[in-house]
Amino acid sequence: MEVVILGGSRQIGRLAADAVEQLVRRKPDAVLGLATGSSPLPVYDELAARHGQGLDFSQASAFALDEYVGLPAGHPASYREVVRREFTNRVNIAPENVHVPDGTAADIPAACAAYEEAMAAAGGIDLQLLGVGTDGHIGFNEPCSSFASRTRIKSLIEQTRRDNARFFDNLGGVPHHVITQGLGTIMAARHVILLATGAQKAQAVRDLVEGPVAAICPASVLQFHPHATILLDEAAASALKLADFYRHTYENKPAWQGL
Numbered sequence: 001m002e003v004v005i006l007g008g009s010r011q012i013g014r015l016a017a018d019a020v021e022q023l024v025r026r027k028p029d030a031v032l033g034l035a036t037g038s039s040p041l042p043v044y045d046e047l048a049a050r051h052g053q054g055l056d057f058s059q060a061s062a063f064a065l066d067e068y069v070g071l072p073a074g075h076p077a078s079y080r081e082v083v084r085r086e087f088t089n090r091v092n093i094a095p096e097n098v099h100v101p102d103g104t105a106a107d108i109p110a111a112c113a114a115y116e117e118a119m120a121a122a123g124g125i126d127l128q129l130l131g132v133g134t135d136g137h138i139g140f141n142e143p144c145s146s147f148a149s150r151t152r153i154k155s156l157i158e159q160t161r162r163d164n165a166r167f168f169d170n171l172g173g174v175p176h177h178v179i180t181q182g183l184g185t186i187m188a189a190r191h192v193i194l195l196a197t198g199a200q201k202a203q204a205v206r207d208l209v210e211g212p213v214a215a216i217c218p219a220s221v222l223q224f225h226p227h228a229t230i231l232l233d234e235a236a237a238s239a240l241k242l243a244d245f246y247r248h249t250y251e252n253k254p255a256w257q258g259l
């Protein structure tokens, strides 16, 4: 796990975009894993700007992490819409190469299995962007999710529904159920980049980076990932014991090393 502490979300967006750009230039048909929420927005802004300068996504494909169950097609808070609005419509990824779990499926378990199959058929996720919930969730894998889990239906805890109510008219509009890639699915991505900003994430960041690996903090499973990068601002890093060590390590890293 590499922890990088940066000045703010612009810098975080640029560094994550550098990793995406290097991947897409090296492997034009790269498979990207997309997160929603506020944390990845600076990355998408930066990638949209770079697309304007010629960065080509025409052969790339993308898989979203998760989706609410039961929102009508076109609902502005559905992740299918968010992914389209915030990223894929702003670059030249072919619409048929953009995948989001089907939260309207009549047969949810079958839709989840089909999603796993589509990821496998695409060759697996090359680079997975992640945010983190204040309770340590990644995707919508709430505390005590199985580390071996694959894409499936989950229930949201109230804290997550409250955190996400800002995207809906009111708390009552936030679905109770979601489809999410499992922790096992996320762990199969070849590189994961988790982004966190703000003091409200400091405890979750401390737990995931320096706490014991425990299902009560689902993101802590990333300590077992062979290539996990954690990009933080100062506020999100404020509870880390070894913050100075992470700064020193990153500042003294050979320039060719990349993320």
Ligand SMILES: N[C@@H]1[C@@H](O)[C@H](O)[C@@H](COP(=O)(O)O)O[C@@H]1O
Pocket (backbone or CB within 6 Å): 035, 036, 037, 038, 039, 040, 065, 066, 130, 131, 132, 133, 134, 137, 138, 139, 140, 160, 164
């Ligand atoms: N399902 C998403 C997560 O993928 C995201 O990481 C989290 C944090 O969101 P934010 O980045 O807005 O804090 O929100 C939602 O619950």
